[in-house]
Amino acid sequence: MSPGESRPVALVPGVLALLPEYASIEDPVAELREACLSVVGQLGPRVRVVAGSESGSRVGASLVEAVGSTVAPEDPTGVLAVGNGSAKRSEKAPGHHDERAEAFDAMLRDALVAADGDALRGTDAELAAELWADVGALDQLAGFLVAGHVASVEYDGAPFGVQYWAVSWTLADPSTDRP
Numbered sequence: 515m516s517p518g519e520s521r522p523v524a525l526v527p528g529v530l531a532l533l534p535e536y537a538s539i540e541d542p543v544a545e546l547r548e549a550c551l552s553v554v555g556q557l558g559p560r561v562r563v564v565a566g567s568e569s570g571s572r573v574g575a576s577l578v579e580a581v582g583s584t585v586a587p588e589d590p591t592g593v594l595a596v597g598n599g600s601a602k603r604s605e606k607a608p609g610h611h612d613e614r615a616e617a618f619d620a621m622l623r624d625a626l627v628a629a630d631g632d633a634l635r636g637t638d639a640e641l642a643a644e645l646w647a648d649v650g651a652l653d654q655l656a657g658f659l660v661a662g663h664v665a666s667v668e669y670d671g672a673p674f675g676v677q678y679w680a681v682s683w684t685l686a687d688p689s690t691d692r693p
Contacts, residue, residue, distance in 0.1 A: 525655060527680075554581050561585060574596040599615075599672075618645055
C-alpha cells in the first residue's frame with residue numbers, strides 16, 4: 515500500500531506503559547489501552563506501522579500483535595501511525611508545564627479530526643521538539659489520509675501531562691449521503 519491509497523488508518527501514542535513488560539497488577543492506562551486496541555483492531559490482518567521513534571515502533575508492533583494481526587510493511591490492510599502531542603501539559607508532566615502546549619495540542623487534534631494532511635505536514639517541528647511531542651510519523655500519516663476519510667476519536671486525554679489520542683479513520687460510506 516502506498517500513500518494515497520484508501521485503507522483504514524489509525525493513530526495511537528507510543529507510551530511505553532502500553533507494552534506488556536510494563537504491565538502491573540493495576541493498569542495505569544487501562545482506558546487508553548482499551549481505546550488503542552479498539553482502533554488497531556479495525557486495521558485488518560496485516561498492518562503497516564509508521565513511527566517517529568524506536569519506542570513508538572515497539573509499541574505499535576506490540577498493539578498489532580495483541581489484536582492478533584501481523585506487522586506487514588508490504589501489502590498491508592491498514593496503517594498504524596504512532597505518536598502523541600505535547601509532554602508539557604502540567605507541572606507534573608515529564609517536561610513540566612509550558613503554556614504553549616494546550617494550543618499546540620488543539621491544533622494537532624483539529625488536524626487529526628479533519629483528516630487534514632496539509633495541516634499535519636505543516637506541524638512546527640521546532641515547537642514540537644520544544645514541547646516534547648512525538649510527531650515524527652505525522653508526515654507519513656498525512657500521506658495515508660485521503661479525501662473521504664472520517665475520524666473517530668476513541669481517546670483524547672492528557673494523563674500524566676502528556677497528550678494522547680487513539681483515533682481511527684475509515685472511508686465514509688457514500689450511500690449515507692443520499693437523501
